Amino acid sequence: MSWIPAAWGPETLVPLPVLVPLFAAGLTLALHRYANVQRTISVAALVASTLASVGLVLAADAGPVVVDVGGWAAPVGIALVADRLAALMLTVSGVMLLCVLLYSLGQGVPENEAETVDEARVGGAIPVAIFHPTYLVLAAGVSNAFLTGDLFNLYVGFEILLAASAVLLTLGGTAERVRAGSVYLIVALASSVLFLSAIALIYAATGTVNMAQLAVRLPEIDDTVRVALQLLLLLAFGIKAAVFPLSFWLPDSYPTAPAPVTAVFAGLLTKVGVYSILRTQTLIFPDSPVVDQILLVVALATMVIGILGAVAQNDVKRLLSFTLVSHIGFMIFGIALASEAGTAAAIFYVVHHISVQTALFLVVGLVEWRGGSTSLDRLGGLAKLAPLLAVLFFVPALNLAGIPPLSGFLGKVGLLTEGVRIGTPLAWALVVGSVATSLLTLYAVVKAWNKAFWQTAPAEIPEHAPMPRTMVWPAAALVTFGLSLTVVAGPLYGYADRSAATTMDGYTYIEAVYPGGSDRGTGQSADVTDAQTEGGDGP
Amino acid sequence: MIVLENTPSAVLVLAVGVLCGTGVYLLLERPLTRILLGFILISNGVNLMLLVAGGRAGASPIVGSSDEPMSDPLAQAMTLTAIVITLGLTAFILALAYRSWQLHGHDEVADDVEDRRVARHAALNAPAYEDADADETGQTLDEEAAAVHDDVAGDEAPGEEAPGDDTSDVTTPGEAR
Numbered sequence: 213m214s215w216i217p218a219a220w221g222p223e224t225l226v227p228l229p230v231l232v233p234l235f236a237a238g239l240t241l242a243l244h245r246y247a248n249v250q251r252t253i254s255v256a257a258l259v260a261s262t263l264a265s266v267g268l269v270l271a272a273d274a275g276p277v278v279v280d281v282g283g284w285a286a287p288v289g290i291a292l293v294a295d296r297l298a299a300l301m302l303t304v305s306g307v308m309l310l311c312v313l314l315y316s317l318g319q320g321v322p323e324n325e326a327e328t329v330d331e332a333r334v335g336g337a338i339p340v341a342i343f344h345p346t347y348l349v350l351a352a353g354v355s356n357a358f359l360t361g362d363l364f365n366l367y368v369g370f371e372i373l374l375a376a377s378a379v380l381l382t383l384g385g386t387a388e389r390v391r392a393g394s395v396y397l398i399v400a401l402a403s404s405v406l407f408l409s410a411i412a413l414i415y416a417a418t419g420t421v422n423m424a425q426l427a428v429r430l431p432e433i434d435d436t437v438r439v440a441l442q443l444l445l446l447l448a449f450g451i452k453a454a455v456f457p458l459s460f461w462l463p464d465s466y467p468t469a470p471a472p473v474t475a476v477f478a479g480l481l482t483k484v485g486v487y488s489i490l491r492t493q494t495l496i497f498p499d500s501p502v503v504d505q506i507l508l509v510v511a512l513a514t515m516v517i518g519i520l521g522a523v524a525q526n527d528v529k530r531l532l533s534f535t536l537v538s539h540i541g542f543m544i545f546g547i548a549l550a551s552e553a554g555t556a557a558a559i560f561y562v563v564h565h566i567s568v569q570t571a572l573f574l575v576v577g578l579v580e581w582r583g584g585s586t587s588l589d590r591l592g593g594l595a596k597l598a599p600l601l602a603v604l605f606f607v608p609a610l611n612l613a614g615i616p617p618l619s620g621f622l623g624k625v626g627l628l629t630e631g632v633r634i635g636t637p638l639a640w641a642l643v644v645g646s647v648a649t650s651l652l653t654l655y656a657v658v659k660a661w662n663k664a665f666w667q668t669a670p671a672e673i674p675e676h677a678p679m680p681r682t683m684v685w686p687a688a689a690l691v692t693f694g695l696s697l698t699v700v701a702g703p704l705y706g707y708a709d710r711s712a713a714t715t716m717d718g719y720t721y722i723e724a725v726y727p728g729g730s731d732r733g734t735g736q737s738a739d740v741t742d743a744q745t746e747g748g749d750g751p
Numbered sequence: 752m753i754v755l756e757n758t759p760s761a762v763l764v765l766a767v768g769v770l771c772g773t774g775v776y777l778l779l780e781r782p783l784t785r786i787l788l789g790f791i792l793i794s795n796g797v798n799l800m801l802l803v804a805g806g807r808a809g810a811s812p813i814v815g816s817s818d819e820p821m822s823d824p825l826a827q828a829m830t831l832t833a834i835v836i837t838l839g840l841t842a843f844i845l846a847l848a849y850r851s852w853q854l855h856g857h858d859e860v861a862d863d864v865e866d867r868r869v870a871r872h873a874a875l876n877a878p879a880y881e882d883a884d885a886d887e888t889g890q891t892l893d894e895e896a897a898a899v900h901d902d903v904a905g906d907e908a909p910g911e912e913a914p915g916d917d918t919s920d921v922t923t924p925g926e927a928r
Binding site: 288364367368371374375378379382385387388390391393394395397398401402405408409411412413415416421460463464 | 783805826836839843861863864865893
């Protein structure tokens with residue numbers, strides 16, 4: 213009867229990455245007066261949810277793990293589904309969130325923020341108190357988006373992380389952050405509204421919002437309607453993922469936030485959008501050659517235009533924001549190839565990119581701390597002042613550009629091989645575009661590296677106490693994590709391959725969540741299920 | 752077996768269109784308060800669309816296992832959730848608008864810094880990629896971006912405002928009015 217299995221199976225783990233951070237967020241808010249207790253709770257919560265995700269990675273390798281929230285089976289209730297892809301994304305994002313949290317603890321968000329707050333004449337240490345709860349809510353929102361098997365719940369996950377990210381982006385309420393926050397919030401709201409209307413229309417057309425059931429029902433509706441719905445969804449997710457014509461907001465809003473916040477945003481938020489696009493294209497709307505062509509063109513434009521923006525930048529944070537946009541193109545490329553190998557490469561690339569981009573932003577935070585600026589005209593000579601920092605920047609920078617044998621190279625090789633194998637003119641154009649983008653990425657990061665670390669400092673770099681170790685080692689840990697992806701690339705790529713196989717065939721996922729429409733569940737009311745299924749069929 | 756009446760009412764569909772259309776118009780405005788109104792209108796339009804998607808109104812949502820006609824409870828549940836989310840975000844935008852007004856005396860969304868850079872570039876007809884060009888106008892790009900807005904100082908060149916005006920004393924605008 214109970215939805216908790218009698219034996220504590222892997223199902224028990226599924227809700228944890230959402231529930232634990234949410235619960236901890238409440239606790240840290242209630243205990244906002246005790247900074248140390250807050251820190252301990254936040255770290256413990258993220259460690260716990262990361263461990264749960266690792267457990268899910270192992271469990272999901274045998275098949276998707278499904279939990280019906282509240283005991284209502286799939287078509288009526290909300291399903292949380294941890295298949296290989298979701299579990300993998302959860303684990304990587306968990307590790308990343310943990311590293312960034314430790315970094316922000318080391319940075320001493322309290323002192324920094326208190327300063328800005330003082331300047332802005334808002335009383336007290338409010339931002340400090342809200343940093344931890346908001347951060348945990350963000351973690352819960354991201355996990356929810358990865359785990360959900362229900363389109364509307366995906367919307368809720370998006371809104372949770374949107375609200376949390378808007379608060380994090382405007383921490384302290386300085387003029388700069390209010391400006392960046394307004395733009396970010398308005399764009400994000402527009403995308404949410406689009407997503408919600410897509411849900412409404414899909415519900416009107418099919419009578420369901422469960423993704424597995426949608427996969428069964430959507431092929432039955434009119435072709436043109438289906439393509440319209442698909443494009444509407446992709447439009448909403450494209451804004452979240454910062455795909456080219458919809459990416460204008462990103463480079464302007466991310467860099468103003470505090471370094472750890474920018475790092476989390478860069479690493480995770482766009483990837484949630486990419487993940488949603490992947491789900492849309494593989495599970496809900498498989499076999500859509502026309503849309504795949506559109507996505508290929510969009511991917512090419514994202515890569516090339518993004519990286520040209522990066523080359524033109526003179527501020528490391530903005531430069532990295534543009535490379536972020538550009539490399540989203542690689543993931544979309546893999547997805548749009550609509551083949552198993554392409555999807556596998558895209559999944560591997562997402563994992564690689566989350567770790568690398570976050571590490572780079574954390575290191576740039578250190579650069580700013582040490583050098584007093586992120587503008588390449590003011591930095592210089594850091595290689596002598598802080599050799600460790602130089603190494604920490606250099607490794608992920610090369611990884612981003614895709615220098616062999618690092619993981620970025622492996623991901624790109626996977627994409628290029630598949631592009632060549634498919635061999636349509638458009639695929640070839642993308643192969644060429646990818647190589648050009650990689651070279652330009654190398655140019656951009658090497659420019660930053662030369663200027664920040666090797667040129668003679670244009671202005672005196674102020675003497676500083678040594679960088680706090682508590683900031684350095686989380687950044688170093690994340691850089692090492694990125695490197696370790698290269699070491700375990702074989703098994704990881706194998707796992708990505710198997711994830712791609714299950715996501716592409718669709719059958720496994722649908723069977724796990726919604727086995728042929730029959731009652732699967734424990735504790736569901738058959739009457740209501742019947743009424744729901746039949747009632748929704750009409751339009 | 753229960754079959755719902757699913758033909759949507761033309762009035763409701765029209766209402767969805769009007770709400771969304773007006774909302775989009777307002778969303779394209781510059782002050783945050785108007786954008787907020789636009790967002791509220793669109794949200795209401797979309798919520799209404801969700802309700803329309805759930806079929807004709809009139810019956811009770813859950814009637815157990817009898818044969819009485821019933822409305823779709825799922826659409827109503829989704830609409831309620833969306834309303835709550837809209838409420839939260841509305842509050843946040845209001846706070847943001849108030850903060851913006853505290854800081855600048857208006858709540859217009861400031862220019863993109865990159866836009867300002869391009870504008871400055873055009874104006875000076877000279878490379879403006881160094882932040883050192885703050886010397887030329889006495890303002891950083893951020894201040895300049897914040898100073899550009901439609902309502903209050905539309906005819907005033909951004910460079911003529913004292914750089915400290917908009918940031919140094921946050922309480923001035925409030926007290927002045």
